[in-house]
Amino acid sequence: MPLRKIIVPLTAAAAVLAVTATAAVLKAPATSPPASPQRLLAQHGPGAAIMIAAHRGYWRGAPENSLGAITQAVTHGAQIVEIDVQRTSDGELVLMHDDTVNRTTNGTGRVADQTLAQIKALRLRAGLGGGQAPVTDVTVPTLREAMQAVQRTGTIINLDKAWGYRDQIYDLLVELGQLDQGLFKGSAPVAEVTAFLDRDPRILYSHVVDDGNAGDIGAFPGRKPQAYELIFDRLTDPQIQPAAVVKARTTSRVWINTMWYGLAAGYTDEASLRDPALGWGSVVGRHGADMIQTDNEDLLGEWLKARARGQQWPVVPEGTVRVQAEDYSTAGKGVGYYDTDDTNSGGAARKYEGVDVGDNAGAIVVGWIRPGEWIRYDVTVPRTGDYRITARVSSPYKPAGRFTLDFGAQGVTAPVDVLTTTSHDAFTDQVVAEKRLSRGTLSFVLRIDPAAYQNFNIDYFELRRP
Template structure:
């Protein structure tokens, strides 16, 4: 099934996004974390894309390699051979985590690994790389399986997007912040480009829920993050582990049908229990 068709399917349960792969038992953004996400039966894996000094696209979140590889260097200033020679620390890294045999994967390696197995959200760390990433996705015949995303909730963001070329044919997700007083205007902006999905932040969950019927009617699904560092209104993974009804359940009742989490196994167990 194509990514767009899966997200548009009204009969599916809430889709689970494994943030940087299922990294609790493998280094984040590694091939092992991706394999763990596939084995876990999750819908989507989110990965962070950067480009080496010699032009190769690779997977890493941070601006330096210190946390995950113990090397205080900027990866964009290194060749791909230098980057991939380093071993990754377990889980989310840091000095308390042991080194593993996993290394930084290239985007090409990732796309071959996930082909036909899981959908992929490509978080491009430098937006000017969007056309380069799109070209690699198309070259590998993976346009139906990945998404590209960028801010799209303001006229300024739309102006930037209008100057992008080469991303047509790849599912696009717009990112927007829904605030009381301007939520309708934000929804109108999103509706003007009709992405298949909107990654939403909000000042109150009710603010976002109020725009859901309009977006749903236009075929736009809502994606929300419960990641502790970037969640909204205290609706975090940590809070969800303590009371999933108050976080994940409340989100689903508000029309959110895609949730990105660092606790994908717990979210999956909760969804399955609700459907039992």
């Protein structure tokens, strides 16, 4: 299996995603970029630069849909930041994906039933939220605040869930002088969209296309959308057929989402980290995407740079030993592993053995971990020296789990409490130990604490020279 991309270990605060985001407005860079997001958006067809859209902002460093997530997404390479809009009971537009505040804040109830003051009294949960995600001191931003946060950067804000508020948003963008920074989106009938676009030639719009409205591609009688956002769960869907993509690229950009399964027929961010041909490489090379919405904007940017240079990607640094969690010992039950039952609950790899191996949106992981289980790994250490040992883990729970790594004669690590990442699909590199290892072949055993609650996934381990 191709190597997966290294994720730089986070600080403890960032790893639990409990970052207190600032609401500071980003300052324009000292040197202007080669092309503004607006100029890039106006380009389409073969040769157009690929644009990066950050899904709900950079939620790995700040709560989703927060001002910090928006500004960090820009610094991590996004030209477009996707946000979600809801309206309060007193008519104010705020950023919230769900129609309730339950998942992402310390409050409860529908956004539409609460005033702006009530919404502002809440605090956002870290990362992707959830009942066990830490509560930060970050408040829910208004759309006005979000637009002002990017006013000096030219960054385009993709307005999801906002079509029903389009007239109010249009007035706000005109007032702020930022109509060229708001990208409306929707899948309303062509006539309805055309009527809105005819209101002002400066309006930016992306048309969402799935199986039900595939015929909309090329059907706009006047102004064309800046992009067609293609949603497809099978490569047989009409909207992703070559002729449809060519028609879209004739007038507009082609936007494809790679966050999870169901959006682009199995092409995902996590699959891309294993091998770009499983995700980003195919949506660009085979399906003509020149806009990609991602949860990994910095890594997508790295791949695009490597692609432009004709370089292989990802590359594990020399001297680093990466051990995929599913590549455990082949010695068999009782020698190579102990699992509480003989069923592979995930079946994503080595399906006829007892270790539970699952597929998390393209990441192949060991999951369904239970107290008292253990797994052996056999590795070759290239040279004697000090190594930093990390594990790429995910869990929405707190506590999430506890384990040690047993290196036999070379010692056992201190117990490791698995970090809360706010989702099973949100992985982070967690430092396990600093350890001196001898050159040659060795085995280590992942030992799951029999007395602790366990509910986490492991993607891989790394032994890396500091």
